[in-house]
Structure formats: C-alpha cells, structure tokens
Amino acid sequence: MTDAKKSKGNKLTETEAIERAKQGDAEAFEILYNLHKRRVYSLCLRMTANTAAAEDLTQEAFLQLFRKIGTFRGESAFSTWLHRMAVNVVLMQLRKKGLLVVPLEETVETEEETPRKELGAADAKLAGSVDRLQLQRAIESLPPGYKSIFVLHDVEGYEHNEIAEMVGCSIGNSKSQLHKARLKLRELIKTAKAQKANHF
C-alpha cells in the first residue's frame, strides 16, 4: 500500500483492487483473494469433501481468474465471474476423475438409484428439525453426481438452466438429480436421527 493510502487509512474497494491488480499490484491481488477465498474454498470443500483437494482447486480457480483479470470489463459482478470459474475448475476435476456421473436418461430409475420414498408410511416430519451438522454430514455422504447438483442448486443458488450448461446435462435431468439428492438426504438424516434416538 502506498504511503498516501496508509496515511488516509483507507482500504481499497473491490473495484479499485481490480484496477490495481490489472496493473500488477501485489497487494490488490491479495485483497481480492481475501475477499473471496472463503466462498470459493467452501464450494470446493463441499464438492470434494477433501481439504487438500479443495485447497488445490481454490489455488487453481484464483490463478485462472488472476491470469484473466485483464479481460474483466465489469459487465457482471466480479464475485459471479470468480464463482463461475471456481465451479468450472471443480467440475473439470470431478470429470477427470470420473466422479461427475449424471445419468443422461431422466426416466430410467433403478431400485439402487432411487431413494425409497416410503409410500404409505407415517413418517415423523423433518421439517423444523433439520440439524445443520447432520445435513452437512449427509451431503458429504451423497454420491458425487447428486452432490454436485445439490451443492450447485441448493447451497450455491444456481438455477437449473445454469447447472445444465455447466454440468452438461438437460434441465429436466438437473431437476431429477436434485430431487433424488434431496430424497437421499432425507433418508440419511432420518437414519441418523433414528440411530441417535436408539443410542439414548
């Protein structure tokens, strides 16, 4: 930070940091990184459930962003641009490992794939009692394909048309996978609650 800025006691705004980063200012890059590191890292961690992999992907996402910062014109929010880049980095990694398996057929369901819906059973409601920690653990247990769609839609707030474009599936497929993910989570959370109740 220049002496002038120090004496003013002003921090750079994000817009100022972006312009300075384009000029190669080290501090500006660091400011941008600190502003967005938690969100990017959390996304990577949720998608991979592995801290080392999440850190590597965070590194890669920011490096890709910073290499292209000269082309950022401000048409969209910087955070949106960065987040989209992070998502693409994560999805590419999952694809490389063969973990991003989103079935192309929407209508074909097997017994193994479809979580049980317990038709006709009188289930205790989860509504009003979804434990956040149990939900986090349940998300970690989801199969990678379900996890990706669920994290992108319900946690990160992407719409189905955006997810379909990123993941490479149809909108209908995205909705179907999300629904199955939620059903699976419901099953996992109920099982966890039942086990806890039995323990006591």
Place this chain on the structure above:
Amino acid sequence: MNCTEFERALADIIDDESCRTVEHHQHIETCSTCESLVDDLNAISEEARFLEREAEPSARVWNFIEIALRQEGLIRGPQSVIAVSKQKKGWWRSVWLVPAAAALLIVFGVRYEHTAPKALLQNVPLAANDVASSDDDQQLLQTVQQRSPAMLASYQANLRDVNAYVHDAQESAKRNPNDEEAQQYLMNAYEEKAMVYEMAMDRPLQ
C-alpha cells in the same frame, strides 16, 4: 391423483408452485404422507442455503498463488527503495537459503522425475528427509526472526501448513506407490515447500 403420480411429478413442481395444478394442491391437502415429504424436502433445501461458508484455506494457498503470479510476471512493479536496501544489507545472512531451496527442488524434483515411483519410495528414507527438513526449517525461522521478528508468526504458520501438506502427500504416496496422481501430489507438496524458502529470499521482510 394417487401418491405415485404425485411423486412422479414432484421433481418438476416442488420448487415452482406456479407449475402445480389443482390436483397437486388437492393431493397435498388430503395426503399427510406426501405433505410430509414436501415439507421435509423444502426444509432440507431451505437449511442448505445457510450452510456455513466460514471454512478458510491455509496460508499455503495464497503463498502458492503469489509465487506463481510473480513467476508469471503478473505481479509487477519495483520493490520499494527501503525494502531493497534492507534486503541488500542482510543478504549474506540468507544466502544459505539459495542452496537449501535448490537442494529441496533438486533432491525431490529430479528424483521424482526420473525414477519409477515405487523404486523411489524404496530408496528414499522418508524419516531422514523429515529430519533434514526440520533442521532447515529451524534455520529459516531463525533467519526470519533476526531480520524481521514481526513476520515470524506468519512464516511459522506457513511452514506448519506446508509440512502438514508434505506429510499428507508422503503418506498418500506410501499407501499408493503406483498411483501417478499421488506421486504428482507429493511433487507439488515439495515444490510448495521450496517456494516458502524462495519467498523468504525473494520477499523483503518488512
């Protein structure tokens, strides 16, 4: 409408009430099981929005990014005069860091490039490497303490993180000696360790 028909349509209607027909609404009102299902799925979706985003990556992530940006010339601009003169004054004290960083890269980099992973693991005693790293780490921290005590805590944290990274990578490579990714992961870990040393040389400790 029965429960099977309702559940078949649920994926399309659950997030968009405008897509729900009168039949859907009537079924929810008359079937407690399906009503419970809809409420549960909505509760899960709602709760997911509030999942914490407070997890923070370790310091090594920024260290790596900064070094890469400098090496690629994306971070530019001269160092301040004061920083340069400070660096010049004490340069001879840290000159040992050059061979140390180079040695790390050479020992780990060359060996891992030209030796089959399995053979390498059999030849390289991990315990000995750990001891060697620890002595160098101590020397690095002593140098940092002499030159700029204010930076000591930061370098301690960096070394702790990168050593944990190296340890994880070593364990992973040991468990999967034929896995190329595990070997690459280990290479990356050693490179990062070398980069921490390089930063100590390159960056003015202010």
